[in-house]
Amino acid sequence: MKIYLINAAPTIISKDNKKETLFQTSAPPLGLMYLASALKNAGHAVFIVDQPAFNLTNEEVIEFIKKKDPDVVGFSTLCASFENVKEISKELKKWNPNLSIIVGNYLATFYAHNILTKYDWVDICVRGEGEKTAPEILNRLESNKDLSEVEGISYRSNGKIIENKDRPLIKDLDSISFPDRKLLPAFYKNRIGGVDITKRKFATMVSSRGCPYSCNFCACTAFSKGLWRTRSVDNIIDEISMLSDEGYREILFIDDNFTLNQKRINEFCIKIRKQNLDIVFIGDGRVNNGSVELFKTLKKANFEILMFGIESSSQRVLDSYNKKITPEMSRTAVNNARKAGFKFLVGTFMIGAYDETYQEAIDTLKFISSLDIDFPHIIFTRALPGTQIFNELIKKKIIDEEQFWETGVDIIDLPGSKMNREVIFKIIKDQFHLKFFRPKYIMKAFTRTLISKYRREIIFNHLNLRDINKFVKIINNPPDLF
Numbered sequence: 213m214k215i216y217l218i219n220a221a222p223t224i225i226s227k228d229n230k231k232e233t234l235f236q237t238s239a240p241p242l243g244l245m246y247l248a249s250a251l252k253n254a255g256h257a258v259f260i261v262d263q264p265a266f267n268l269t270n271e272e273v274i275e276f277i278k279k280k281d282p283d284v285v286g287f288s289t290l291c292a293s294f295e296n297v298k299e300i301s302k303e304l305k306k307w308n309p310n311l312s313i314i315v316g317n318y319l320a321t322f323y324a325h326n327i328l329t330k331y332d333w334v335d336i337c338v339r340g341e342g343e344k345t346a347p348e349i350l351n352r353l354e355s356n357k358d359l360s361e362v363e364g365i366s367y368r369s370n371g372k373i374i375e376n377k378d379r380p381l382i383k384d385l386d387s388i389s390f391p392d393r394k395l396l397p398a399f400y401k402n403r404i405g406g407v408d409i410t411k412r413k414f415a416t417m418v419s420s421r422g423c424p425y426s427c428n429f430c431a432c433t434a435f436s437k438g439l440w441r442t443r444s445v446d447n448i449i450d451e452i453s454m455l456s457d458e459g460y461r462e463i464l465f466i467d468d469n470f471t472l473n474q475k476r477i478n479e480f481c482i483k484i485r486k487q488n489l490d491i492v493f494i495g496d497g498r499v500n501n502g503s504v505e506l507f508k509t510l511k512k513a514n515f516e517i518l519m520f521g522i523e524s525s526s527q528r529v530l531d532s533y534n535k536k537i538t539p540e541m542s543r544t545a546v547n548n549a550r551k552a553g554f555k556f557l558v559g560t561f562m563i564g565a566y567d568e569t570y571q572e573a574i575d576t577l578k579f580i581s582s583l584d585i586d587f588p589h590i591i592f593t594r595a596l597p598g599t600q601i602f603n604e605l606i607k608k609k610i611i612d613e614e615q616f617w618e619t620g621v622d623i624i625d626l627p628g629s630k631m632n633r634e635v636i637f638k639i640i641k642d643q644f645h646l647k648f649f650r651p652k653y654i655m656k657a658f659t660r661t662l663i664s665k666y667r668r669e670i671i672f673n674h675l676n677l678r679d680i681n682k683f684v685k686i687i688n689n690p691p692d693l694f
């Protein structure tokens with residue numbers, strides 16, 4: 213069968229309440245590339261369309277698919293891109309009623325029944341991992357067999373919605389074929405705060421799946437049933453060597469919890485150093501895994517950027533997220549990473565928990581300014597479908613599930629939340645740039661750039677007016693809060 217896999221572009225509702233499609237190419241749709249390998253191994257013809265990366269409008273995607281005339285179209289459904297998924301899939305089904313429309317990823321996993329009930333042009337929802345499920349579906353569609361035996365799907369049959377039992381998570385991750393990255397041009401760039409960091413050929417990888425922690429704002433726990441599974445270090449290195457041969461020079465690990473197992477990290481770093489590859493690695497980790505030893509091991513293995521989920525400086529807010537860290541742990545992890553020689557650190561923060569006060573939010577901004585990090589990524593806390601925080605707020609009748617199951621909602625916009633979006637946004641906007649222009653920050657940034665070959669590469673990569681203007685704009689307009 214011929215299948216097109218579509219990574220639809222995210223949308224936002226702009227100030228004048230219009231739907232605006234965001235075109236950004238920050239990371240390749242790895243999930244679809246994994247699916248593509250599995251479907252190809254099963255003998256199907258597979259292609260991927262990454263709408264945001266190609267700046268395609270919905271109309272252009274629809275016209276493109278009509279020309280290709282596939283048997284099946286599969287969509288990655290995340291809350292941010294579901295609007296465009298609906299619009300594109302509806303038009304395609306109208307054009308060819310025999311076209312099978314399959315949706316997968318987080319939203320399809322947590323709200324399959326709602327999707328099939330409300331959108332009658334969607335035929336099948338794949339819940340959970342798709343590498344085993346998708347080939348089974350296409351093999352059965354191809355031989356006109358029914359889908360009753362296919363685990364991990366919800367589908368429509370004779371007007372009824374059938375929910376087959378969950379498919380167990382894939383135990384042996386080494387059994388999964390490497391993602392087929394060749395289905396899309398290698399034009400993705402490692403992007404932080406909307407800025408391409410280097411010119412290096414860039415790829416993302418997952419070396420493990422899932423996370424044993426249960427932060428209530430994160431959907432990964434429910435998606436991977438609280439389990440953490442890892443690939444063998446040799447399997448990970450085989451993929452990296454292959455990428456190295458294909459000219460990749462920068463790899464971002466997008467694991468849910470990359471540094472969970474120190475023993476694994478040690479084995480990986482020892483073995484990858486023996487390969488002596490000219491590849492820079494980027495990883496993220498929890499601050500409670502923040503020892504100097506761990507960071508030294510990563511630094512020696514050519515990790516150049518570390519990202520920490522710090523979230524807030526209020527212990528009360530951190531506990532309300534069930535994050536199981538303290539602000540002290542965050543500061544220690546940052547300082548330990550510096551001691552280990554890291555010259556580029558990113559912290560991610562959330563402001564706007566339901567009962568978070570202005571004082572707590574302001575304290576977090578001051579905390580950000582006091583931390584020795586290079587870039588803070590700040591977003592408003594969002595209650596996303598499938599997360600504990602979303603379900604808790606539904607139970608408390610603060611979130612109307614019917615209204616928000618497709619999109620999620622920024623908690624700050626909910627009735628009864630302690631802060632007002634405009635007020636706290638202005639505070640953040642006014643405080644944000646103070647961090648960057650502070651002399652101590654500039655001095656450190658300058659000396660670190662003198663020492664770090666990677667930082668010099670980044671700077672020389674942006675020594676042009678366009679990027680300098682962009683950087684100044686970012687400093688004055690916190691990127692992710694719009």
Ligand code: B12
Pocket residue numbers: 217219220221222238239240241242243244246247285286287288289290291292293314315316317318319338340341342343346418429430431432466467468591596597598
């Ligand atoms: C890398 C990443 C990104 C990248 C790339 C996203 C992309 N298009 O792939 C970038 C940086 C662009 C990104 C942006 C955002 N992201 Co993000 N991202 C991730 C992250 C860390 C890894 C995704 C990944 O590649 N996983 C590895 C692959 C192997 O797994 P997978 O993608 O889940 O795919 C498997 C299954 O889901 C399924 N599947 C997936 N697609 C399809 C399609 C079909 C047809 C089928 C059958 C099966 C199927 O099969 C795949 C193989 O098993 C996830 C966390 C996570 N663990 O998944 C968050 C995550 C997906 N992101 C999330 C969010 C909220 C966002 C943003 C809204 C953040 C923001 N505020 O801007 C934006 C919006 C992006 C958008 N396009 O809508 C949430 C989504 C929650 C939700 N309910 O929608 C997640 C789950 C993080 C979280 N903890 O909650 N993200």
